[in-house]
Amino acid sequence: MSTATIALLGQPNSGKSTLFNALTGLRQHVGNWPGKTVEKKEGSFTHAGKTYSVADLPGSYSMSANSDEEVITRDFIASGKADVVCILADSSQLERSLFMLADYAGLEAPCFLVLNMEDVAKEQGKTIDAAAIEKKLGIPVMLFSATDIKAYDKFYQTLERALKTKTHINVSALEEEYIKLDNYSDIKAQLSDDTISGYTPMWLTVKVLENDKVVSAKLKDTLSDDKVKKIENLAKSGSDAVATGECKFAWIDEILQGAVSGRKTITKLGRLDRIYTHRFWGKPAVVMTVVLGLLASFIPALPIMALASVVTVLQNAVGSGLSSAGCPAVIISLICDVVLQSMGYVIKMLGFVFGVTLVFGLLEEVGVMARISYVFDNTMGKLGLQGKSVMPFLVSFGCTIGGASGARVIDNWGQKVLTIALAWAVPCGAAWAIIPMLSTVFFGAAAPLVIVALLLTMILHMWITAKIFGRGLVKTEDRCGMIMELPPYHKPKWGALFRYVLGRTKDTFFRVVKVVLLVCGIFWVLSYGGSNESSILYKIGTAIEPVTKFFGMPWQLFIAFVASSVGKEGAVGVISALYSGGSYSQGFMEAMSGAARSENLNELLLANVTRPEALAFIFALTFNLPCVVALAATYQEIHSVKWTAKIALYYTATALALSCIVYHIGLLIW
Amino acid sequence: MKLAELKENSQAVISGLNGDTRFIGRITSIGLTPGCHISVIKNDKNRPVLLYSRDTMIAVNRSECEGIEVTEVKA
Numbered sequence: 050m051s052t053a054t055i056a057l058l059g060q061p062n063s064g065k066s067t068l069f070n071a072l073t074g075l076r077q078h079v080g081n082w083p084g085k086t087v088e089k090k091e092g093s094f095t096h097a098g099k100t101y102s103v104a105d106l107p108g109s110y111s112m113s114a115n116s117d118e119e120v121i122t123r124d125f126i127a128s129g130k131a132d133v134v135c136i137l138a139d140s141s142q143l144e145r146s147l148f149m150l151a152d153y154a155g156l157e158a159p160c161f162l163v164l165n166m167e168d169v170a171k172e173q174g175k176t177i178d179a180a181a182i183e184k185k186l187g188i189p190v191m192l193f194s195a196t197d198i199k200a201y202d203k204f205y206q207t208l209e210r211a212l213k214t215k216t217h218i219n220v221s222a223l224e225e226e227y228i229k230l231d232n233y234s235d236i237k238a239q240l241s242d243d244t245i246s247g248y249t250p251m252w253l254t255v256k257v258l259e260n261d262k263v264v265s266a267k268l269k270d271t272l273s274d275d276k277v278k279k280i281e282n283l284a285k286s287g288s289d290a291v292a293t294g295e296c297k298f299a300w301i302d303e304i305l306q307g308a309v310s311g312r313k314t315i316t317k318l319g320r321l322d323r324i325y326t327h328r329f330w331g332k333p334a335v336v337m338t339v340v341l342g343l344l345a346s347f348i349p350a351l352p353i354m355a356l357a358s359v360v361t362v363l364q365n366a367v368g369s370g371l372s373s374a375g376c377p378a379v380i381i382s383l384i385c386d387v388v389l390q391s392m393g394y395v396i397k398m399l400g401f402v403f404g405v406t407l408v409f410g411l412l413e414e415v416g417v418m419a420r421i422s423y424v425f426d427n428t429m430g431k432l433g434l435q436g437k438s439v440m441p442f443l444v445s446f447g448c449t450i451g452g453a454s455g456a457r458v459i460d461n462w463g464q465k466v467l468t469i470a471l472a473w474a475v476p477c478g479a480a481w482a483i484i485p486m487l488s489t490v491f492f493g494a495a496a497p498l499v500i501v502a503l504l505l506t507m508i509l510h511m512w513i514t515a516k517i518f519g520r521g522l523v524k525t526e527d528r529c530g531m532i533m534e535l536p537p538y539h540k541p542k543w544g545a546l547f548r549y550v551l552g553r554t555k556d557t558f559f560r561v562v563k564v565v566l567l568v569c570g571i572f573w574v575l576s577y578g579g580s581n582e583s584s585i586l587y588k589i590g591t592a593i594e595p596v597t598k599f600f601g602m603p604w605q606l607f608i609a610f611v612a613s614s615v616g617k618e619g620a621v622g623v624i625s626a627l628y629s630g631g632s633y634s635q636g637f638m639e640a641m642s643g644a645a646r647s648e649n650l651n652e653l654l655l656a657n658v659t660r661p662e663a664l665a666f667i668f669a670l671t672f673n674l675p676c677v678v679a680l681a682a683t684y685q686e687i688h689s690v691k692w693t694a695k696i697a698l699y700y701t702a703t704a705l706a707l708s709c710i711v712y713h714i715g716l717l718i719w
Numbered sequence: 720m721k722l723a724e725l726k727e728n729s730q731a732v733i734s735g736l737n738g739d740t741r742f743i744g745r746i747t748s749i750g751l752t753p754g755c756h757i758s759v760i761k762n763d764k765n766r767p768v769l770l771y772s773r774d775t776m777i778a779v780n781r782s783e784c785e786g787i788e789v790t791e792v793k794a
Binding site for chain 2: 318
């Protein structure tokens with residue numbers, strides 16, 4: 050069977066992801082580019098007995114060297130790994146979106162041009178003559194609508210044509226523009242066709258004029274010193290990036306001359322945009338959209354979560370079945386408390402991942418995400434983040450797992466890690482289920498004050514965490530404000546979207562299962578023991594009690610705190626088991642798998658725990674790492690063991706520090 | 720004048736760009752080059768400036784607006 054590799058290149062909102070998902074469906078793989086923190090998306094498909102692998106090239110609006118993404122994209126194209134590069138442009142904004150093509154012109158890899166969003170252009174009353182553009186460019190050009198299933202036959206035909214002809218962009222008209230630039234010809238004279246393979250002298254010369262550091266470094270490696278000197282001097286006195294940009298747009302204008310006709314679009318905001326961009330109502334409208342979206346995401350998520358309760362039933366059945374078969378207790382516990390328990394966690398989590406990926410994917414595809422970025426750009430910018438980061442934060446009030454998965458929409462790795470690191474500080478639904486209960490038991494009418502204090506601490510926590518991690522994660526030069534397009538609203542392509550969401554969920558499942566099994570296994574080893582005194586956790590807990598007491602936690606609360614790292618839901622059950630004096634390790638296991646609390650929990654708590662201790666515990670629990678599955682989801686999104694561990698340790702440490710501070714304040718009050 | 724000084728619903732032509740390589744790269748690649756016509760759609764305090772240019776709605780952060788010189792065109 051014959052094979053071919055194609056690479057997809059396009060600006061944001063050019064419909065690149067839609068095309069990638071529609072082509073590859075479930076056959077995609079997400080990893081990292083070797084040695085880089087940039088996400089690598091690959092996939093494959095077969096058509097007419099031929100297998101194609103597809104690389105979704107990362108990047109933003111151009112082929113410059115402003116980011117790792119752009120450099121990776123350039124290097125990949127120049128390496129010749131792709132048989133053909135598919136360049137996407139937005140038909141409804143051709144003039145602007147052809148900039149990528151203009152910036153590409155001069156690279157040696159063969160290419161073809163897809164004018165996507167034909168439907169939007171048509172709605173705007175524009176007609177585009179693809180044949181005329183093809184004639185001027187000298188490469189296959191097609192009008193396309195990635196959301197239209199019927200359009201794909203045409204796409205495959207054009208792809209085949211491009212693979213057969215292996216054509217390059219006709220750059221003569223573009224070079225005529227470049228020649229007018231100061232020192233262009235003199236710099237080009239220093240270069241030859243094989244100076245750096247994959248790049249033509251024209252392209253390199255333009256990048257030199259644009260002060261492209263990566264190209265300069267490459268030239269330094271290959272050319273003689275005096276040539277490099279000469280080029281450097283010529284570049285200094287030559288035209289700049291503004292001038293080369295003007296050349297590119299002049300060329301685009303010429304290409305489009307006579308090929309595009311129709312009325313100019315109206316420059317008024319639509320009704321929806323008037324609300325989203327409103328000075329006062331914009332933020333509430335965005336928050337409402339996200340909240341409603343999340344509620345809606347529970348509809349597809351609930352059946353999956355229902356599966357998780359089947360696992361709980363299974364756990365009991367398997368447990369009693371095995372014990373009546375005479376299986377040793379250790380094995381039963383291992384199967385039920387580690388393997389099945391982990392599966393239960395992971396399946397519950399998949400519900401969230403599925404729902405959040407679907408809703409966020411939809412918001413992104415429809416174009417709402419760009420509005421969210423606009424509205425929150427200023428606020429999030431203060432933390433070194435993009436406006437979009439507000440979404441994972443909002444989701445984290447429900448579930449940190451969803452927040453971590455939702456951070457996928459952030460296209461810069463450092464900002465993504467920072468967003469997740471901050472999202473952990475947002476108390477999740479499980480914490481909210483415990484906090485009001487504990488606060489009311491211990492502080493009665495003052496309980497709301499505790500909640501206010503927690504929320505204020507959350508803001509402070511996020512601010513400090515942003516300061517601590519921000520410097521390493523988001524470089525100062527990356528902390529630039531938005532220059533972004535707000536795309537016209539698009540209809541979603543449901544089929545491609547669902548396939549993408551399913552693919553992501555499947556991917557998450559396999560990765561996350563490993564992490565969750567590992568962590569649950571460690572906890573099991575620590576807490577397993579026939580009687581109270583034999584488990585490692587008990588021994589450690591009681592041995593270091595003098596220390597944990599200083600943090601405001603007697604050993605029972607400390608163990609509940611440790612347990613809350615696995616899942617906050619179980620923490621109260623653990624307290625209940627420990628103070629009611631039953632077998633501790635059994636109580637621990639049962640509590641973690643969702644067993645009921647003892648009925649006299651309130652009295653147990655009041656009899657054994659003082660108010661400062663209770664306050665310390667509430668803070669420790671709230672700001673501890675959210676749960677083992679959130680940890681796994683974080684790892685799945687950021688692909689870095691080092692950073693996942695760093696964030697986890699940081700949270701354990703800060704939770705203890707907070708509980709210590711709160712405890713000692715509490716001692717002063719009571 | 721600077722881009723951020725333009726009032727809502729005003730028209731202008733970009734007359735110059737000032738900034739480092741990165742800024743110039745980002746601003747030209749989204750289509751804002753000297754000579755380019757823009758109309759300001761929204762200009763609220765503490766929000767990016769929303770403008771319309773080359774058939775595209777573009778949001779530009781207020782601090783990046785400092786590097787964009789414009790000449791107002793009366794309609």
